[in-house]
Amino acid sequence: MRIIWNIAKREFKANFNSPLAYVVICLSMVLLGIFFFTVWGGGFWQADRATLAQMFLWAPRGLAMVVVPVTTMRLLAEEKRSGTLEMLITLPVRDHEVILGKFLGAWALVLVLVASTALYPIMMFWKPWNLGALDTGPVFSGYLGIILFTGAAVAIGLLISALTESQVIAFFVTWVVLLALTFLGFGIDQVGNPMTRTVLSYVSFDARLAPFARGMINTRDIVFFVSVTFGCLMGSFWALERRKWA
Amino acid sequence: MIEASSLSKRYGAFRALDKVSFEVHRGEVVGFLGPNGAGKSTTMRILTCFISASGGTARVHGHDVFDQPLEVRKKIGYLPQRASLYGEMSVWEYLSFVADMRGLDHGVFKKRMRDIVEVCGIGQVLGKDIRTLSHGFRQRVGLGQALVHNPPILILDEPTSDLDPNEKAEVIKYIKEIGKERTILLSTHNLAEVEAACPRAIIVSKGRVVADGPLDEIRTKSGRVRYVVTVDEQRTFDGGVELRKGSKKAAPTAQEVQDALSALSGVSHFKELPTDDRAHSFEFLGAPGTDARHDIFQLCVQKGWYMLELRREARSLEDVFKALTKGDERLDRGRKVVVEDDEDEAEEDAAEDEADDEEAEDEEGDEGEEDGADDQGEEEAEDKAKAGDKSPSGKKD
Numbered sequence: 294m295r296i297i298w299n300i301a302k303r304e305f306k307a308n309f310n311s312p313l314a315y316v317v318i319c320l321s322m323v324l325l326g327i328f329f330f331t332v333w334g335g336g337f338w339q340a341d342r343a344t345l346a347q348m349f350l351w352a353p354r355g356l357a358m359v360v361v362p363v364t365t366m367r368l369l370a371e372e373k374r375s376g377t378l379e380m381l382i383t384l385p386v387r388d389h390e391v392i393l394g395k396f397l398g399a400w401a402l403v404l405v406l407v408a409s410t411a412l413y414p415i416m417m418f419w420k421p422w423n424l425g426a427l428d429t430g431p432v433f434s435g436y437l438g439i440i441l442f443t444g445a446a447v448a449i450g451l452l453i454s455a456l457t458e459s460q461v462i463a464f465f466v467t468w469v470v471l472l473a474l475t476f477l478g479f480g481i482d483q484v485g486n487p488m489t490r491t492v493l494s495y496v497s498f499d500a501r502l503a504p505f506a507r508g509m510i511n512t513r514d515i516v517f518f519v520s521v522t523f524g525c526l527m528g529s530f531w532a533l534e535r536r537k538w539a
Numbered sequence: 540m541i542e543a544s545s546l547s548k549r550y551g552a553f554r555a556l557d558k559v560s561f562e563v564h565r566g567e568v569v570g571f572l573g574p575n576g577a578g579k580s581t582t583m584r585i586l587t588c589f590i591s592a593s594g595g596t597a598r599v600h601g602h603d604v605f606d607q608p609l610e611v612r613k614k615i616g617y618l619p620q621r622a623s624l625y626g627e628m629s630v631w632e633y634l635s636f637v638a639d640m641r642g643l644d645h646g647v648f649k650k651r652m653r654d655i656v657e658v659c660g661i662g663q664v665l666g667k668d669i670r671t672l673s674h675g676f677r678q679r680v681g682l683g684q685a686l687v688h689n690p691p692i693l694i695l696d697e698p699t700s701d702l703d704p705n706e707k708a709e710v711i712k713y714i715k716e717i718g719k720e721r722t723i724l725l726s727t728h729n730l731a732e733v734e735a736a737c738p739r740a741i742i743v744s745k746g747r748v749v750a751d752g753p754l755d756e757i758r759t760k761s762g763r764v765r766y767v768v769t770v771d772e773q774r775t776f777d778g779g780v781e782l783r784k785g786s787k788k789a790a791p792t793a794q795e796v797q798d799a800l801s802a803l804s805g806v807s808h809f810k811e812l813p814t815d816d817r818a819h820s821f822e823f824l825g826a827p828g829t830d831a832r833h834d835i836f837q838l839c840v841q842k843g844w845y846m847l848e849l850r851r852e853a854r855s856l857e858d859v860f861k862a863l864t865k866g867d868e869r870l871d872r873g874r875k876v877v878v879e880d881d882e883d884e885a886e887e888d889a890a891e892d893e894a895d896d897e898e899a900e901d902e903e904g905d906e907g908e909e910d911g912a913d914d915q916g917e918e919e920a921e922d923k924a925k926a927g928d929k930s931p932s933g934k935k936d
Contacts, residue, residue: 299640303636310627310628311627325709379619381590386609537589538591
């Protein structure tokens with residue numbers, strides 16, 4: 294556990310040694326603000342209700358398309374390219390400790406960003422502005438959904454980073470995969486074939502997150518995200534182990 | 540402390556290591572030599588449990604590298620080629636991180652740091668970010684992280700690559716310093732460094748050990764001895780036997796000196812050396828196991844030549860290295876691939892022997908024509924056979 298903690302701590306702190314983390318956090322907050330208050334489907338003001346549903350709709354999309362690919366692209370790809378992985382792995386560490394440490398370090402950064410969105414409910418519905426009585430149930434379940442979703446997304450990014458030595462490739466592949474998984478559920482109701490609709494709703498992150506935003510905590514959705522996370526971490530472990538036998 | 544036994548590593552059809560065996564004992568500083576691509580780094584990566592071997596076994600400090608990788612890693616300090624460090628961390632943060640990873644108590648770490656700062660000379664850069672350091676200092680920090688837990692074994696993979704000559708000399712000085720109380724396996728292709736820091740060397744070529752032993756032994760095992768003779772080209776002395784006989788001998792020409800020297804038994808490979816003095820200087824090789832100095836001295840006295848210099852030395856390590864690893868740059872791993880089973884191998888060897896016998900019978904009649912066709916090649920092969928008697932091929936299995 295000590296090893297995992299050390300690796301995670303180093304990974305987390307490394308993000309703040311460059312402007313990258315600051316830029317990503319600031320940019321994400323600005324974009325989330327724009328989408329929350331104005332853009333498609335009616336902004337917060339048009340809803341005319343004390344709800345954060347709009348935030349729980351757009352936050353995962355922003356996380357999937359910008360934050361997670363940027364955060365995870367360098368996790369193992371850069372370590373492999375620069376040779377620091379050899380230095381790290383020849384310390385008395387197990388491969389799964391490296392994977393878990395990297396995962397937790399990156400996930401922690403994403404969660405910092407997620408936590409910063411708590412400013413919205415706090416400032417809008419408590420102090421300094423009290424725009425109405427907020428139903429806190431969907432807020433908590435919405436955050437639970439985002440936490441589970443980011444875990445799965447970071448694990449996917451880590452797996453892709455473990456499979457390549459190029460940060461750029463890791464970024465684009467992660468971006469494409471998360472984009473596909475997020476928007477698979479877009480317009481799912483228009484799909485005629487029930488079988489296809491079932492499959493799409495099963496793997497779509499958007500479809501899985503929708504109940505959380507409405508205040509419904511569905512065990513199947515939790516198991517889905519945890520399974521994706523666990524599966525990708527296992528995949529990352531195997532990808533790291535592959536060096537031994539290559 | 541380090542035992543490698545028949546280590547093999549294949550990357551697809553390419554054999555990076557082919558049954559490499561050696562031992563490094565407690566307190567030894569051993570140079571691990573070989574040209575680029577000879578298998579040095581692969582061996583070290585196996586010993587540090589970074590990669591696995593395709594065959595064979597290895598033990599470090601009594602622990603098996605395959606079954607007990609954590610125990611092995613606890614006992615070794617490893618500096619990979621081109622020490623790659625986390626550039627965004629300061630030197631102190633980085634070394635502290637390594638100490639944490641190795642489970643060192645903070646107090647112990649601080650105490651160790653006093654030694655490391657002194658030995659590695661990193662006191663002035665402790666607070667600096669690693670990315671701002673020169674290669675030399677990064678290498679020192681890399682050395683520092685290898686020493687942070689005071690390991691009994693150090694494995695250093697080309698610690699001086701990319702360094703300028705001054706930095707190289709300093710790193711070698713540090714290695715000598717820390718090698719007084721540790722077992723060190725030092726990989727390099729810089730022979731001067733090995734001669735400066737290591738009493739013993741292992742030479743690998745094409746994934747095989749071709750020489751293993753003390754440096755003097757390796758030089759001697761190459762067989763040939765190098766002589767340098769310099770005689771005055773302007774003056775002769777009266778005591779010369781030939782002059783006493785009455786023959787008026789003028790000052791010797793280069794050709795005369797060479798002819799006279801080459802008439803001595805067992806000498807070959809003459810080369811005239813440039814000299815500032817008014818002298819003839821020759822370098823040549825003597826036969827293995829002989830000492831031609833008496834004959835050379837006698838010859839000069841007989842001829843009435845003033846001998847200005849007579850030097851006899853074993854061939855330099857560089858010469859031996861070149862002879863043993865010649866052709867390695869082609870990375871020719873033309874050997875048959877994938878021989879997993881010992882029985883299959885034995886059958887294959889037997890089949891090859893039979894084929895060789897048949898070939899020999901066929902060629903018996905033509906032998907005369909081929910004799911001496913490639914003296915130099917034979918010589919190199921002979922050198923290799925002598926020096927490489929610890930190679931797998933040279934072993935009496």
